[in-house]
Amino acid sequence: MGQELPITAxxxxxxxxxxxxxxxxxxxxxxxxxxxxYWVSPAMSQVYTELERLHRAGxxxxxxxxxxxxxxxxxxxxxxxxxxxxxxxxxFPVLKHPVALRLLLGALVGPETIREMLTRHVKALEEEHAAxxxxxxxxxxxxxxxxxxxxxxxxxxxxxxxxxxxxxxxxELVEMxxxxx
Amino acid sequence: MGQELPITAxxxxxxxxxxxxxxxxxxxxxxxxxxxxYWVSPAMSQVYTELERLHRAGxxxxxxxxxxxxxxxxxxxxxxxxxxxxxxxxxFPVLKHPVALRLLLGALVGPETIREMLTRHVKALEEEHAAxxxxxxxxxxxxxxxxxxxxxxxxxxxxxxxxxxxxxxxxELVEMxxxxx
DNA sequence: CTCGCTTATTCCTAATAGGAACACTAATCT
DNA sequence: AGATTAGTGTTCCTATTAGGAATAAGCGAG
Numbered sequence: 269m270g271q272e273l274p275i276t277a278x279x280x281x282x283x284x285x286x287x288x289x290x291x292x293x294x295x296x297x298x299x300x301x302x303x304x305x306y307w308v309s310p311a312m313s314q315v316y317t318e319l320e321r322l323h324r325a326g327x328x329x330x331x332x333x334x335x336x337x338x339x340x341x342x343x344x345x346x347x348x349x350x351x352x353x354x355x356x357x358x359x360f361p362v363l364k365h366p367v368a369l370r371l372l373l374g375a376l377v378g379p380e381t382i383r384e385m386l387t388r389h390v391k392a393l394e395e396e397h398a399a400x401x402x403x404x405x406x407x408x409x410x411x412x413x414x415x416x417x418x419x420x421x422x423x424x425x426x427x428x429x430x431x432x433x434x435x436x437x438x439x440e441l442v443e444m445x446x447x448x449x
Numbered sequence: 450m451g452q453e454l455p456i457t458a459x460x461x462x463x464x465x466x467x468x469x470x471x472x473x474x475x476x477x478x479x480x481x482x483x484x485x486x487y488w489v490s491p492a493m494s495q496v497y498t499e500l501e502r503l504h505r506a507g508x509x510x511x512x513x514x515x516x517x518x519x520x521x522x523x524x525x526x527x528x529x530x531x532x533x534x535x536x537x538x539x540x541f542p543v544l545k546h547p548v549a550l551r552l553l554l555g556a557l558v559g560p561e562t563i564r565e566m567l568t569r570h571v572k573a574l575e576e577e578h579a580a581x582x583x584x585x586x587x588x589x590x591x592x593x594x595x596x597x598x599x600x601x602x603x604x605x606x607x608x609x610x611x612x613x614x615x616x617x618x619x620x621e622l623v624e625m626x627x628x629x630x
Numbered sequence: 631c632t633c634g635c636t637t638a639t640t641c642c643t644a645a646t647a648g649g650a651a652c653a654c655t656a657a658t659c660t
Numbered sequence: 661a662g663a664t665t666a667g668t669g670t671t672c673c674t675a676t677t678a679g680g681a682a683t684a685a686g687c688g689a690g
Binding site: 493 | 676677680685
């Protein structure tokens with residue numbers, strides 16, 4: 269193989285590993301729906317460039333019907349994905365948290381502005397929680413030990429728990445700010 | 450002003466807003482020490498290119514002593530930072546979680562490999578928790594309402610709580626996997 | 631005084647983000 | 661049927677971001 273692929277490539281291989289062949293467009297949609305909770309949903313441009321690279325490397329097979337091309341995992345791609353899972357170090361998560369960044373600089377604008385920002389963020393968290401909740405529900409019934417969606421369900425539950433925790437932390441922060449006044 | 454600056458620029462302005470003039474190198478160090486918990490620590494190359502842009506735009510002042518240049522917030526820079534805090538939408542956090550990504554694909558490698566990955570991640574979380582804990586401690590005493598490090602302390606506490614929560618979630622997942630066998 | 635470490639900056643390359651632009655298809659309304 | 665709109669699918673463009681190598685000067689320890 270020589271070089272490791274960018275992680276986005278493995279994420280796409282991962283999405284393809286659940287079965288049916290997908291077009292670039294469909295991959296982007298799946299990423300927007302599920303992957304985006306744990307990983308950035310790659311830009312359209314990137315999905316297509318990665319697919320091309322994966323195809324050149326023989327890791328995916330292209331099924332072209334003239335107007336659109338879908339891709340599926342090749343045996344080689346599946347092997348490479350498994351190798352990557354087993355042999356490479358995950359590394360520590362990277363968080364880009366614009367709310368935390370601004371909270372850090374709260375002194376510049378004072379508690380009222382910060383309070384408002386946090387309150388809005390709680391709303392956003394509730395919305396994301398609901399969206400992920402739907403994904404989670406779509407998996408129930410196929411999530412018992414040994415079943416294919418066991419692991420995706422675990423990740424979804426983890427995400428839900430994360431959102432709930434964030435919400436409660438931020439509500440505490442809001443209370444704190446209120447007491448400051 | 451015309452265009453908004455990239456967020457990294459505001460992050461750097463933010464680091465400079467705490468007082469003393471810093472060189473690019475020092476900014477990178479501060480970012481590695483604190484900012485990295487809530488935001489990516491920008492690459493060296495980016496720190497310097499941003500500083501140059503900020504300087505051209507008059508948002509930072511350069512204090513050059515020949516061999517090294519330190520930068521401090523200008524009045525204009527301070528105003529722009531505050532404007533950004535007040536007027537721009539934070540947006541939702543972006544998480545790149547390699548452990549969650551791999552857990553999603555757990556079916557490819559089975560519970561033993563996943564279990565091992567999660568266990569290692571718990572260790573990494575403990576280390577990060579400890580590192581952030583030190584930062585937090587360095588703020589105690591200067592973190593009461595109205596004091597300059599009030600907000601940074603809040604963010605640090607939030608981060609600590611986040612790490613603790615992640616740890617407990619993952620320990621539950623490990624138990625789950627053990628029961629599966 | 632020189633070896634190795636920290637400070638400081640520059641440079642290079644690839645990956646990533648974010649959309650606009652374009653085209654073709656399918657469904658809906660009149 | 662013809663026009664309109666929404667959805668599907670792909671390509672292209674630009675800037676930002678990631679990551680680290682290369683360079684060089686200063687500084688403390690032996």
